[in-house]
Every structure is written in structure tokens, then in C-alpha cells.
Amino acid sequence: MPPSKDLHAFKKVLSASKNIIVVAGAGLSAASGIPTFRGSGGMWRKYDAMSLATPESFAENPSLVWQFYHYRRESALKASPNAAHVALSSFTIPKVRERIAPGSDFTLITQNVDGLSPRSNEQVFAQAGVTVPDTPPYLIEMHGRLFDIKCTQCDHVEFDTSSPICEALAGTEALVEKKELDANIPIENLPRCRKCGSLARPGVVWFGEVPHDMPVIDKLVEKADLCLVIGTSSAVYPAAGYAAEVADNGGTVAVFNFERTPGDEDVDFLFLGGCEEWLPKALS
Ligand code: BJW
Ligand code: ZN
Numbered sequence: 598m599p600p601s602k603d604l605h606a607f608k609k610v611l612s613a614s615k616n617i618i619v620v621a622g623a624g625l626s627a628a629s630g631i632p633t634f635r636g637s638g639g640m641w642r643k644y645d646a647m648s649l650a651t652p653e654s655f656a657e658n659p660s661l662v663w664q665f666y667h668y669r670r671e672s673a674l675k676a677s678p679n680a681a682h683v684a685l686s687s688f689t690i691p692k693v694r695e696r697i698a699p700g701s702d703f704t705l706i707t708q709n710v711d712g713l714s715p716r717s718n719e720q721v722f723a724q725a726g727v728t729v730p731d732t733p734p735y736l737i738e739m740h741g742r743l744f745d746i747k748c749t750q751c752d753h754v755e756f757d758t759s760s761p762i763c764e765a766l767a768g769t770e771a772l773v774e775k776k777e778l779d780a781n782i783p784i785e786n787l788p789r790c791r792k793c794g795s796l797a798r799p800g801v802v803w804f805g806e807v808p809h810d811m812p813v814i815d816k817l818v819e820k821a822d823l824c825l826v827i828g829t830s831s832a833v834y835p836a837a838g839y840a841a842e843v844a845d846n847g848g849t850v851a852v853f854n855f856e857r858t859p860g861d862e863d864v865d866f867l868f869l870g871g872c873e874e875w876l877p878k879a880l881s
Contacts (some may be wrong), residue, residue: 600852600867607866607879611698614823619685620839621707621714624828624854628679628873631672631711635830636856643776650803659796660782666799667766668773669711670743674760678717681827684876685714686721690734693725697880704817705736708836709831710743710801726803733817739836741807745800748790752799755791763788808835822848827872831858840864853879 601607611617623633633639634646644665648654655662685705687693694701707714710821714736722729729735746762747754765786770820772778772876788797802808814835818824824843831837840850841860842865852858861867868875 600808600861600864602867602869604868604879607851607868608697610823610851610865611879614698614849615701616817617701617703617823617825618817618821618843619697619703619705619825619827620829620836620838621685621705621709621827621829622829625681625685625707625710626676626679626709626711626713627749627828627855628681628871629676629711629713631713633828633830647804650801651802651805653805655798655803658780659784659787659795659798661778661780663688663766663787663799664769664773664778664780664781666743666801667762668770670758670762671760671770672827673711673713673743674758676711676713678713678720679873681871681873681876682713682717683721684880686717687725688880689718689729690722690725690727691729692727702733703735704733706814706817706836706839707736707738708740708833710740712736712742714738714742728775732815734810737810737814738773739802739810739814741799741801741809743799745803746788746790746797748793748795748797750795751790751793753790753792795822811835818842820848821846824848824850826850826854826858826864827860827876828854831860834862851879 634641649665728836744756744758745754747756765782792796818839824840826840844850850864852861852864853868853872
């Protein structure tokens, strides 16, 4: 049977679900003006992922990789959460969720590193005047954060939203836009660890590295009876495998995406279009 696009039927399933997870990707932030990775307009069309998003590429050319991430940091700082982030933040608040899916737990597992989900949470929770309990975790940034600066030697991590992150990178975002990355910034002028002075790197998870909070995520996926897959091409593992695992365990899967993605023919619900349009309707 093809996936249903019946929002009313989805809301009925949502209201009866107890362990709800969202697996989100770059499409969640697309309406905030942050480019996705794959597909038309995606960053990996313009840049080679393997020469920017691997530990090996950083070891070979930290200047080039830092320019790319400085550009990404500056874009994220200028962006604001969109209606999809806000709908998810609102759904995170227990007293809001109680009206929609009584007695349920909820966790947003995002692959995004742009900080828009935590910023949206801060704003929405403050506006509602609530503190949300930490158990279960309500937000997991499994691919790290653009604003974490991580030491290559002592592993010290510091959250730093300075703009620019260091003087040598100031203004180089224009070069990235023109695809004229300049690989010649001396290593001593790149971001350094505040603790030991060694070269620091962006605190994101590159290909070949283990995503954050894996044991916690594994338990959440195992328990989930509803999985919403939002704005991800489902091309990168382990996140790409979560929906199938929930389905194998008898749970329901709903995909929200602009376009068709691998495996979506087997899901229960498929809502094609912008998640910033769908989520405010689906989660209220
Ligand atoms: C909209 C929209 C709108 C647009 N509304 N929708 C086979 C099995 C298992 C693993 C592997 C395997 N083969 C290879 C691997 C390893 C590798 C991998 O998956 N490679 C693939 C290429 C095959 N994975 C890893 O290396 C991971 N680590 C790992 O596996 O460790 C081993 C281990 C795991 C667990 C336990 C123990 C050990 C690490 C992966 C790290 C990925 N890093 C990046 C860069 C992060 C830093 C940065 O941001 O620069 O993460 S790559 C990039 O892709 C980024 C993203 O988080 C990730 C996913 O992309 P996403 O979010 O799906 O974006 P897009 O652009 O692909 O899709 C956007 C979607 O939105 C599209 O579908 C649009 O249609 C849609 N859209 N507008 C709704 N308005
Ligand atoms: Zn250090």
C-alpha cells in the first residue's frame, strides 16, 4: 500500500503514540536560509564533502576546512529558527504535548549542527515560561555543533559563538561564496585551544567519526512507536537507518520532505512539501 497523506489519520496515530522520536536533517533549516548538503542547491554540489568533512582533510589542510566552517558559522549566526523549528519546540513542552499526545515522551534527534533547534527551544520555552525536564533528552545534536571548538590534542571543547572565531578568518566567507577557498592561513593564526594552546577544530562529526550520544539514541530508537523523518535525504548512516528500525519493531514512520527519498515507498505517512508548512499543522 502506498504511504498515506491523510493528516487527520496521522494525528490520530500521533495522539496514541507514547515514545515519539524525530530524525531531522538539513531540510529542517532550509526555510531559515541554510543550504542543504545534497540535491539542487546543496553544498556538496559545489564542494567536495570528502575534502571538507573528514578528519583526514582537516589534518591535510586545516586552513581550507576552517574557512568552510567559518562561513557556515557566520551563515548560521545570521539565520533565525523557522516555523518547523518552532513547531518542534512547542511540541517538546510537556503541557503542550499532553493535549496532542497524552502521556508521551519526545526526543528530537537532529543531524544539524547549525544551533537553530536549541535557539528555537530557548525562545519558545522562555515565551511559555517553562523549564522542560531533561529526561528523556528532548534534543540530541548527533553530528555536533558548529559553535563547539574542540582541541585536536587535549579534546577540550568550548562553546563559542564569536564572530569571527579568529581574526585570520574574518571576511573569508566571501571567498567561500565565490568558491575561492584560500588554503594559506598559517596554522598558528587558526583557532586555538584555550586550555593547552594547540590547534582547535570545529566540534562537528565528520565522516568516519562516531556520532554523539549513540547509546542514548540506540535506546530511544529501540523504544520508539512513532518516528518522524524530517528534511533528511536519508543518505548518511547511522541516522538513515533509524526509521527502518522503528518500522521493523512495529512502529509507525512518517516522512516530511520536499521530495521522495530512499525507502519512503514503505513508510506509513508521506507529507511532500516544506516541513515549515506541514509541521505547524501536524504537531498542533
Ligand atoms: C526539505 C526542505 C524543506 C529541503 N522541508 N524537506 C553504511 C552503513 C553505515 C555507515 C556507513 C555505510 N557506508 C558508509 C558509512 C559511514 C558514513 C556514511 O553514512 N556514509 C554515507 C555517505 C554512506 N557515516 C559516518 O561516517 C558516520 N559515522 C559512523 O557511521 O560511525 C560509525 C559508528 C556509528 C555508530 C556507532 C558506532 C560507530 C558519521 C557521519 C557524519 C556526517 N557528517 C556530516 C557533516 C557534519 C558537519 C557539517 O555540517 O559540515 O553531516 S555530512 C552531512 O550529511 C551532515 C548532515 O548531518 C548529513 C546528513 O545530511 P542531511 O541532513 O540528510 O541533508 P541532505 O542535504 O542530504 O538532505 C536534505 C533533505 O532535505 C533533502 O532530502 C531535501 O529534499 C529536503 N528538504 N528543503 C522538507 N523545506
Ligand atoms: Zn587543548
